[in-house]
Amino acid sequence: MDFWQLTIFCKVVEFKSFSRAAEAIYLSQPTVSSHIKDLEEHCGFRLLDRLGKEVLPTKAGELLFSYAKRLLALRDETETALSQFRGITKGTLNLGGSTIPGGYILPSIIGRFAKAHPEVQISLTIRDTREIADGILNGDVELAVTGAPLSDPAIFQEPLFEDDMRLIVPAGHPWAKRKSIPMEMLKAEPFVTREKGSGTLKSLDQSLTDAGFNPSCLKIAARMGNTVSVCEAVKCGVGVSILSTRAVERDIQAGLLAAIAIEGVDLKRSFYLTRHKKRTPSPLADAFADFLRKAN
Numbered sequence: 001m002d003f004w005q006l007t008i009f010c011k012v013v014e015f016k017s018f019s020r021a022a023e024a025i026y027l028s029q030p031t032v033s034s035h036i037k038d039l040e041e042h043c044g045f046r047l048l049d050r051l052g053k054e055v056l057p058t059k060a061g062e063l064l065f066s067y068a069k070r071l072l073a074l075r076d077e078t079e080t081a082l083s084q085f086r087g088i089t090k091g092t093l094n095l096g097g098s099t100i101p102g103g104y105i106l107p108s109i110i111g112r113f114a115k116a117h118p119e120v121q122i123s124l125t126i127r128d129t130r131e132i133a134d135g136i137l138n139g140d141v142e143l144a145v146t147g148a149p150l151s152d153p154a155i156f157q158e159p160l161f162e163d164d165m166r167l168i169v170p171a172g173h174p175w176a177k178r179k180s181i182p183m184e185m186l187k188a189e190p191f192v193t194r195e196k197g198s199g200t201l202k203s204l205d206q207s208l209t210d211a212g213f214n215p216s217c218l219k220i221a222a223r224m225g226n227t228v229s230v231c232e233a234v235k236c237g238v239g240v241s242i243l244s245t246r247a248v249e250r251d252i253q254a255g256l257l258a259a260i261a262i263e264g265v266d267l268k269r270s271f272y273l274t275r276h277k278k279r280t281p282s283p284l285a286d287a288f289a290d291f292l293r294k295a296n
Contacts, residue, residue, distance in 0.1 A: 003075055005039045006068040008032055009047065013065050016054045073139055080284045090119035091284045096135050096144030098199045099227050101271045102126035104246045105161065106145060109295050113288060120284065129199035136276050143285045144274040145292070147199025157272040160292060165204065165267040166259035168231075168248055169240045176258040183213050183262050190221035190239035192230050200227070203269040204242050211265040231257070242267065 011021035012032065022029045040047050047061035057065055073094075080091030097106045103126060110122050125132070125141060129148045133155060135141035149157060167186075169175050175185075194201040205215045221239040224230045227247045234241050235256055242262075251257040261267075273289060275281060281289070 001039065001042050003072065005035050005042075006072060008035045009039055009061075010065060010068050010072065012036065012048060012055055013057050013061065016056065018055060069139060073142075077282045080282045090117070091282070092121045092123065093282070093284045093288055094123050094125070094140060094142050095288070096125045096127070096132040096141035096146075096274075098129040098132055098144075098146040098148075099126060099194075100147050100163065100200065100244045100247055101145040101161070103227065104244070105271070109292060112295075113291050117287075122288075128195065128197040129202065130197035132274070136274060139276075139279075142275065142279075142282065143289060146272050146274045147269065148202040149270075149272060150274070154277050155274060156277040157274045159270040160273045161271040163269050163271055164245050165200070165207075165242050165269065166245050167240060167262050168234055168243050169258050169260065170235055170237060171255055171258060173240070173258070175240075175260055178260055180261040180263050183208070183211060183265050186213070186240075186262070187217050187219070189219065191218045192222050192224060192233045192239040192241040193218070193220060194227070194230060195223050195225050200244065204267075207265055207267050207269070213265070 008021065008025065008027070011024055012018055015021045015024060018032050018036075019029050022032045025032075036048060043060065043064065045060035046058055047064060048055050049058055076092050080093075095106070095110070096102070102124065106124060110124065114120060114122065125135060127135070129146045129150070132141060132144045132146055133150050133152060136144060137152070137154060145160060146157070147163070167175075167181065175181055193204075208215045219239075222233055224233060227243060230241050230243060231248055231251060233239065235251070245252070245259055248257050248259065252259055273292060275285070275289075
């Protein structure tokens with residue numbers, strides 16, 4: 001058993017496919033199959049079942065996968081620590097971002113960090129806040145920027161950036177020329193919102209509740225899995241929404257959408273630097289965290 005075999009095995013499990021795993025690590029499919037066969041012979045168990053088009057781990061495979069992920073993460077952490085000791089910032093950082101910071105804030109910061117440290121590789125996973133938290137807890141994500149506070153005692157957060165949300169309507173909407181509306185008017189309009197687990201939705205519900213407005217009074221016309229879909233639904237007249245102005249800046253400048261304040265509702269929120277409370281961060285994670293703080 002070696003790290004390369006474990007890497008290949010983990011890729012097959014993650015992609016549920018020999019061919020897709022082979023493409024991801026630039027090997028031929030027969031080579032991948034040969035490594036898996038050698039690993040199964042070494043372990044003395046069948047590790048993968050081929051079920052139609054999918055490849056799924058057996059019980060033994062699930063056990064090996066959980067340990068293999070930890071071993072590979074520890075290998076990366078070791079290499080990064082040794083490089084840092086030599087005064088070189090290099091290695092791989094598994095970074096997470098909820099939808100808004102992941103799509104609209106982190107890419108440019110990662111680009112500047114990578115330019116300063118060309119030997120660093122950063123893998124960015126973009127999911128909703130709850131899924132990113134799960135990734136931190138299971139070790140897939142070392143550091144993240146999320147759009148809502150989390151109550152899990154195993155997770156540490158610190159405020160990083162401030163975000164400004166607004167009521168978003170299509171350009172032809174009767175409210176489009178207004179600077180603000182009373183919050184009670186929200187009850188009259190169909191509303192497009194993010195899915196449960198979204199940091200944007202959690203922050204919105206909290207802001208409305210703090211202002212004395214019950215979020216359940218909204219006439220939900222549709223729930224969307226990402227911010228881009230919400231924007232498109234609003235432009236198509238499905239309903240109005242409340243979104244980060246960072247996400248709709250281009251559409252507002254193009255005259256496709258309008259952003260409106262809601263009287264009596266504080267729609268400011270924070271984005272949070274998020275990591276595991278008890279796991280020691282790698283030197284690379286610490287370096288990137290410091291870079292994020294300075295970028296604020």
